[in-house]
Amino acid sequence: MPKSRSSLLTRRGLIAAGGALGLVAALTACGGGDAAKGDDKDKGGAASGPWTFKDDLGKDVSTKSTPKNIVAFTGTAAALYDYGIQVKGVFGPTKTADGKPDVQAGSMDISKVEILGNVYDEFNVEKYAALQPDLLVTNTWDGTLWYVPEASKDKIQQLAPAAAISVGGDATLDKALARTADLAKALGADLNAKKTVDAKARFEAAAAKLREATKANPGIKVLVGSGSADLFYVSTPKTSADLKYFESLGVEFITPEKLDEGGFFESLSWENAGKYKADVVLLDNRTGTLQPEDLKAKATWAELPAVKAGQITPRVTEPIYSYEKCAQLLEDLAKSIQGAKKVS
Numbered sequence: 337m338p339k340s341r342s343s344l345l346t347r348r349g350l351i352a353a354g355g356a357l358g359l360v361a362a363l364t365a366c367g368g369g370d371a372a373k374g375d376d377k378d379k380g381g382a383a384s385g386p387w388t389f390k391d392d393l394g395k396d397v398s399t400k401s402t403p404k405n406i407v408a409f410t411g412t413a414a415a416l417y418d419y420g421i422q423v424k425g426v427f428g429p430t431k432t433a434d435g436k437p438d439v440q441a442g443s444m445d446i447s448k449v450e451i452l453g454n455v456y457d458e459f460n461v462e463k464y465a466a467l468q469p470d471l472l473v474t475n476t477w478d479g480t481l482w483y484v485p486e487a488s489k490d491k492i493q494q495l496a497p498a499a500a501i502s503v504g505g506d507a508t509l510d511k512a513l514a515r516t517a518d519l520a521k522a523l524g525a526d527l528n529a530k531k532t533v534d535a536k537a538r539f540e541a542a543a544a545k546l547r548e549a550t551k552a553n554p555g556i557k558v559l560v561g562s563g564s565a566d567l568f569y570v571s572t573p574k575t576s577a578d579l580k581y582f583e584s585l586g587v588e589f590i591t592p593e594k595l596d597e598g599g600f601f602e603s604l605s606w607e608n609a610g611k612y613k614a615d616v617v618l619l620d621n622r623t624g625t626l627q628p629e630d631l632k633a634k635a636t637w638a639e640l641p642a643v644k645a646g647q648i649t650p651r652v653t654e655p656i657y658s659y660e661k662c663a664q665l666l667e668d669l670a671k672s673i674q675g676a677k678k679v680s
Contacts, residue, residue: 389522392476392502392515399497402524403470407452409483411656412473412501412516414442418658419520419532424467425450427459428483429623438623442656457485461492469496473519475512475657477504501657509581509655509662513539516657535659542666543585549674550586556676559590559612559642560651562601562620563631568609569620571601578655578662582669590614609636613680616672617642618651625653641679647672 388398408416410428417423426449429438437446450467453459472492475482481500484492492498501519503512521527550556560571560579573579573589583589590612592602604611617640619628628648631637642648649672652665 387522389499389519391499391519392507393479393500395499397471397497397499399470402522405468405470406523407464407467407469407472407496409474410438411440411442411654412475413449414440414444414656415516415658415661416473416520416523416525417442417444418535418656418660419517419525419527420529421520421523421525423449423473424469425452425464427451427453428456430454432623439621439652440654440656442658442661453483453485456483457487459483459485459488459492461488461495464492465495472496472498474498474500475503476500477502503577503655503657504575507577508584509578509657512577512655512657513659513662517659532659535663539659539663539666542663542670546582546587546666546670546673547585549670550588553673553676555588555678556616556673557588557590557614557680558616558618558673559614560618562622562653563626563634563637565626566606567603568606568637569601569603570612572599575600578652578665582666585666587669587673606634606636609634610639614640614642615645615678615680616647616649616676618649618669620653621650622653645677645679647676647679 386398386400387402388396390396406413406416406421406423407425407427408423410426410430413423413426426441426444426446429440430446430449430451431441431454432438437444450463452463472481472484472495474484480486481489481498482503484498499519501512501515507515517525517527517532526532560573562569562571570590570592571579572591572595573583573587574591579589592612594602596603619625621627628643637643649668652661655662655665
């Protein structure tokens with residue numbers, strides 16, 4: 337997803353300074369430790385002594401003890417929060433212009449975290465150092481650390497080890513969920529807690545509901561789109577963890593014919609936005625993308641069969657990878673497909 341509005345979108349079928357003073361002291365305070373295995377019990381990995389976690393970049397991430405001062409990409413922090421793991425700082429879309437929590441903040445109380453950056457390529461290294469971080473956590477689409485700026489990544493990675501959970505490549509929603517749960521457990525979460533057990537059961541039931549919906553209402557074509565002022569982006573279902581999983585449950589997606597560089601989506605001018613006809617539109621709900629009310633003025637949008645039929649469903653383009661949040665995604669999509677009429 338986007339780095340700038342255009343390049344961020346090249347990442348995920350639509351995905352997005354200095355600090356020299358004080359860094360030396362922070363480096364001393366935040367050094368890593370020897371590799372060692374954490375507690376493997378379901379009650380979590382918050383054991384005394386060295387801590388390690390093998391992340392999805394293949395690294396054995398090690399610290400001297402179970403990390404307490406954790407800084408994370410906003411969506412990853414929100415997932416950890418659902419498991420009872422609180423972070424000290426976040427980077428990524430956290431707060432909207434009116435001060436309310438961004439959709440990617442989930443259930444977190446954003447007043448209790450230090451916001452190091454609220455947009456892509458923004459990361460306050462001095463504030464990060466002041467938190468004396470033990471661990472940085474984020475997602476990865478392509479082997480890089482999501483939302484960690486290229487220009488300052490070396491300084492950032494000197495301050496604390498980083499762990500990444502894959503949400504691109506071969507990852508599917510269920511795999512990303514399982515790996516995020518693994519990380520939460522390693523950090524001390526109790527995966528046998530009633531809330532967690534119930535959330536996973538709800539997710540599994542929701543997956544069954546979606547599969548049933550696609551069987552009960554076959555042939556419903558779903559287009560995954562995102563709107564900007566000048567372009568309409570149509571995503572391929574082949575590159576995102578959520579869409580690949582939905583497809584495995586029987587959802588029939590429209591696959592764009594001519595993908596832009598990066599292979600995540602096809603960008604269409606608004607004059608050509610009607611190229612693909614669908615019965616349901618899954619529309620990017622992220623802050624900064626155009627929503628149905630904003631799109632009313634686009635004539636080609638208004639003429640799309642799914643729009644005429646009122647069959648538009650918000651797409652959580654960057655899911656919060658907890659069972660609690662992803663169960664809702666499946667339930668909403670199942671409801672949309674179950675009730676959709678064939679209009680394309």
